[in-house]
Amino acid sequence: MRQASAPTLWRDLRRFTDARVGLGRAGTAVPTAAHLDFQEAHGRARDAVWSALDMPALDAALAPLGAPVVHARSAAPDRRTYLLRPDLGRRLAGHVVLPAAPGSVAFLVADGLCATGVQRHAPAVLERLVPALPLPAGPIVVADQARVALGDEVGERIGAAAVVVLIGERPGLSATDSMGLYITWAPRLGRTDAERNCISNVRPGGLSYAEAAAKAAWLLRAAAGLGATGVALKDEMPAASLPAP
Amino acid sequence: MAGMGFAQSIGGTRYVFDDLKTLLARATPFRSGDALAGVAAGSAAERVAAQRALADLPLAHFLDEAVVPHEEDEVTRLILDRHDAAAFAPVRSLTVGAFRDWLLAAAPEAVTALAPGLTPEMVAAAAKIMRVADLIQVAAKCRVVTRFRNTIGLPGTLSIRLQPNHPTDDPRGVAAGVLDGLLLGAGDAVIGVNPATDNVEAVMRLLEMLDTVRDRFEIPTQSCVLSHVTTTMLAMERGAPVDLVFQSIGGTEGVNRSFGVSLSLLREAREQALALKRGTLGDNVMYFETGQGSALSADAHHGVDQQTIEARAYAVAREFSPLLVNSVVGFIGPEYLFDGKQILRAGLEDHFSGKLLGLPMGVDVCYTNHAEADQDDMDALLTCLAAAGVTYVMGVPGADDVMLAYQSTSFHDGLTARAVFGKRAAPEFEAWLTRMGIGADGERIPARLSPALIGLG
Numbered sequence: 001m002r003q004a005s006a007p008t009l010w011r012d013l014r015r016f017t018d019a020r021v022g023l024g025r026a027g028t029a030v031p032t033a034a035h036l037d038f039q040e041a042h043g044r045a046r047d048a049v050w051s052a053l054d055m056p057a058l059d060a061a062l063a064p065l066g067a068p069v070v071h072a073r074s075a076a077p078d079r080r081t082y083l084l085r086p087d088l089g090r091r092l093a094g095h096v097v098l099p100a101a102p103g104s105v106a107f108l109v110a111d112g113l114c115a116t117g118v119q120r121h122a123p124a125v126l127e128r129l130v131p132a133l134p135l136p137a138g139p140i141v142v143a144d145q146a147r148v149a150l151g152d153e154v155g156e157r158i159g160a161a162a163v164v165v166l167i168g169e170r171p172g173l174s175a176t177d178s179m180g181l182y183i184t185w186a187p188r189l190g191r192t193d194a195e196r197n198c199i200s201n202v203r204p205g206g207l208s209y210a211e212a213a214a215k216a217a218w219l220l221r222a223a224a225g226l227g228a229t230g231v232a233l234k235d236e237m238p239a240a241s242l243p244a245p
Numbered sequence: 246m247a248g249m250g251f252a253q254s255i256g257g258t259r260y261v262f263d264d265l266k267t268l269l270a271r272a273t274p275f276r277s278g279d280a281l282a283g284v285a286a287g288s289a290a291e292r293v294a295a296q297r298a299l300a301d302l303p304l305a306h307f308l309d310e311a312v313v314p315h316e317e318d319e320v321t322r323l324i325l326d327r328h329d330a331a332a333f334a335p336v337r338s339l340t341v342g343a344f345r346d347w348l349l350a351a352a353p354e355a356v357t358a359l360a361p362g363l364t365p366e367m368v369a370a371a372a373k374i375m376r377v378a379d380l381i382q383v384a385a386k387c388r389v390v391t392r393f394r395n396t397i398g399l400p401g402t403l404s405i406r407l408q409p410n411h412p413t414d415d416p417r418g419v420a421a422g423v424l425d426g427l428l429l430g431a432g433d434a435v436i437g438v439n440p441a442t443d444n445v446e447a448v449m450r451l452l453e454m455l456d457t458v459r460d461r462f463e464i465p466t467q468s469c470v471l472s473h474v475t476t477t478m479l480a481m482e483r484g485a486p487v488d489l490v491f492q493s494i495g496g497t498e499g500v501n502r503s504f505g506v507s508l509s510l511l512r513e514a515r516e517q518a519l520a521l522k523r524g525t526l527g528d529n530v531m532y533f534e535t536g537q538g539s540a541l542s543a544d545a546h547h548g549v550d551q552q553t554i555e556a557r558a559y560a561v562a563r564e565f566s567p568l569l570v571n572s573v574v575g576f577i578g579p580e581y582l583f584d585g586k587q588i589l590r591a592g593l594e595d596h597f598s599g600k601l602l603g604l605p606m607g608v609d610v611c612y613t614n615h616a617e618a619d620q621d622d623m624d625a626l627l628t629c630l631a632a633a634g635v636t637y638v639m640g641v642p643g644a645d646d647v648m649l650a651y652q653s654t655s656f657h658d659g660l661t662a663r664a665v666f667g668k669r670a671a672p673e674f675e676a677w678l679t680r681m682g683i684g685a686d687g688e689r690i691p692a693r694l695s696p697a698l699i700g701l702g
Binding site: 008009010011012013014016017018019020021022023024025027028029030034038039041042045046048049083084085086087113170171172173174175 | 281420579583613614689
C-alpha cells in the first residue's frame with residue numbers, strides 16, 4: 001500500500017525546475033508579481049532582438065588578436081527587412097573588399113538575432129581559439145544584419161579553408177545573450193546547414209568560453225583531416241580534453 | 246489537368262491568374278511567408294480581384310486541377326483517392342462564394358457531414374474569402390469527437406495539452422511541470438513532452454516516467470513523448486509504454502520527406518501502436534503537429550501559398566484517425582507570420598480548415614521573441630479560438646517553454662478560457678479533478694497528489 005507523505009506547498013515545486021511552476025493564482029490568472037516577472041523577461045528578450053553591434057567597441061576588443069578586422073553588412077538594409085527576408089541576410093551588400101587569405105580559418109562575427117551576447121562573448125572566445133587553430137588565422141569580418149550562411153560568401157571571397165561564424169542566437173525568456181559558433185569547411189555560396197557543425201549556448205551559465213574554443217579547435221582539426229564539416233563530421237571529442245570551465 | 250487561367254477586372258485593370266495555385270496564392274490575405282515565396286498578390290486590388298475570381302470558381306473545379314501534380318506527390322494522390330462523392334453532393338454544384346454562404350447558413354449536422362466530401366484546397370479557398378468572424382462561426386459548427394482513455398471534443402468542452410518540457414529532460418523537472426499542470430486543471434488532451442534529444446534511451450525513460458505518473462495518480466488521460474516517429478517505433482519495439490505516436494507532418498510529399506516520413510511509414514507506425522491496445526475508450530492513437538510555412542522552409546511548396554499547403558497537411562492527418570492535431574501557428578518565425586495580426590488570422594484559418602476536414606483540431610497559440618507579437622496577441626487568439634470551439638490548446642508553466650524557448654499559453658490561460666466561455670474539461674478528466682480535490686485555491690497540494698508519489702520527495 002502506498003503511503004502518501006504530508007502535503008507539500010505548491011511553490012516547493014520550483015526547486016525541481018526553472019520552468020514557471022508554483023506561481024499561485026489570482027482567480028484563474030497569474031498573480032501580479034509573476035505577471036510582471038514574465039513581462040520583464042519578454043521585454044529584455046525583445047530589446048535583445050533589436051540590439052545592434054557597437055563597432056568601435058568591438059574593434060577595440062578584437063585589436064589585441066592581431067588579425068585584420070573588416071566591417072561588412074548583409075544585403076538586408078535594416079532589422080525589419082532582416083527579419084522578413086532571411087535570404088538577404090545571407091548575402092553581402094555592395095562592394096566590400098575582403099582581404100585574400102587562402103588556406104586560412106576566417107572568422108565572421110555576426111549580430112544574428114541578438115547582438116548583445118556576441119558583442120561580449122566573441123572577443124573572449126576568439127582570444128582562446130586563435131592560438132589553438134590548426135591552420136593560419138585569417139581576417140575577422142564583423143557584419144550587421146547577418147545570418148549564418150553569410151559566412152559562405154565571406155569565406156569564399158577570402159579563399160579560406162574554413163569559416164567560423166560567431167553569431168547571436170534567438171533570445172529566449174531565460175537567456176538573452178547566447179552565442180552560437182558555426183564551422184563550415186571549404187565555404188562557398190550554396191552550402192547547406194547539413195554541411196556545418198554547430199556549437200550553441202555559449203554564455204556565462206551555458207557553455208564557457210574555454211569549452212567553446214576547445215570544441216571549435218577540435219572540430220577544425222577533425223575537419224582538416226576529413227576535408228569536410230557537417231553530418232560527415234561527428235563530434236567525438238573526448239570529454240577529458242575539455243578544459244575546466 | 247493543366248490550368249486554363251483565370252481573369253478578373255477591378256477598377257478598369259484586368260488581372261490574369263495563370264492557374265489554380267496562382268489564383269489561390271494571390272487571393273490569400275497578406276502574410277510574410279507568401280511574400281518571401283514570391284507568390285503573394287502585388288497589390289490590395291490584385292488580391293481582391295483574385296478573391297472575386299476565386300468566389301466565382303465552381304467547387305467541382307478542384308477535383309479537376311491539382312495545385313501539386315498528382316504524378317509527383319503522394320499527398321495529392323491521397324486527396325483525390327479519398328474524395329467521397331456522396332458526401333460532396335450537397336455542395337457539388339456550388340461556387341466557392343456560394344459555398345461560403347452555404348457554410349454560414351447551414352446547420353451543424355450538415356457542415357459536419359460534409360467533411361469526407363471536401364478537399365483541403367476547397368476548404369482553403371473558402372477560408373481566403375472569409376473574415377475572422379466567419380472562420381470562428383463556421384468552425385464552431387463542426388463536431389469532432391475522439392477517444393483514447395477519455396473523450397475529447399464534446400460540445401462545451403475545452404481540453405488542454407499539458408506540456409512540461411525541461412531543457413535536459415530531467416525526470417524530476419518534468420514531473421514538477423506535470424504536477425503543476427494537473428493542479429491547474431490541465432492534461433485532459435494529453436500529457437506531452439517535447440524531448441531535448443531524440444535518443445531512444447532518453448525517450449524511453451521519459452515514457453516510463455510519464456506512464457508511472459499517470460498510473461500513480463490514476464489519471465484518465467494519455468501521455469506522449471514527441472520524438473520522431475521512427476524513434477517512437479523503436480521504443481515500442483523495445484516494450485516502452487507508448488500511448489500516442491507523434492509526428493510533425495506537412496502538405497506535400499517533399500515536406501514530409503524533409504521530416505523523414507512518408508504515408509507508408511505513418512501507416513506502419515499506427516498499426517504498431519494499435520497492436521499495443523492501450524486505449525480503454527477508443528483507438529485514436531496518433532498525434533500530429535503542423536504549421537504554415539514548413540513547406541517553404543523545406544523548399545517543397547511547389548509555388549503554392551502556405552495556407553493551402555497547411556490545409557493539405559490535414560488530409561495527411563485525417564488518413565490516420567488521430568486523437569489530436571494542432572497547428573503550432575507562431576513557432577516558425579516572422580519570415581512566415583510576421584506579427585500578431587498574421588498569427589491571429591493563420592491560427593483561426595488552420596483551426597477552421599482542420600475542423601471542416603473532420604479533425605480534432607487544436608492550436609498551439611504561440612510566438613517567438615523575434616516576431617512582432619506578445620502575450621496580448623495570444624490572449625486575443627485564444628479567446629477567438631475558444632469562441633470557435635477549439636478542441637484543445639497548450640498548457641505550459643507560466644506560458645514560458647524553457648526547452649523550446651518560445652511562448653505559448655499557460656495553464657492559467659486554459660483555466661481563464663474555460664471560465665470565460667463556461668467550458669469544461671473532458672468529462673472523465675473533470676470527474677478525476679473533483680475526486681482528487683483539485684480546483685480550490687490554496688497553497689497546499691492535495692494529499693492524493695503528493696509529490697512524493699512521483700519521485701518529488
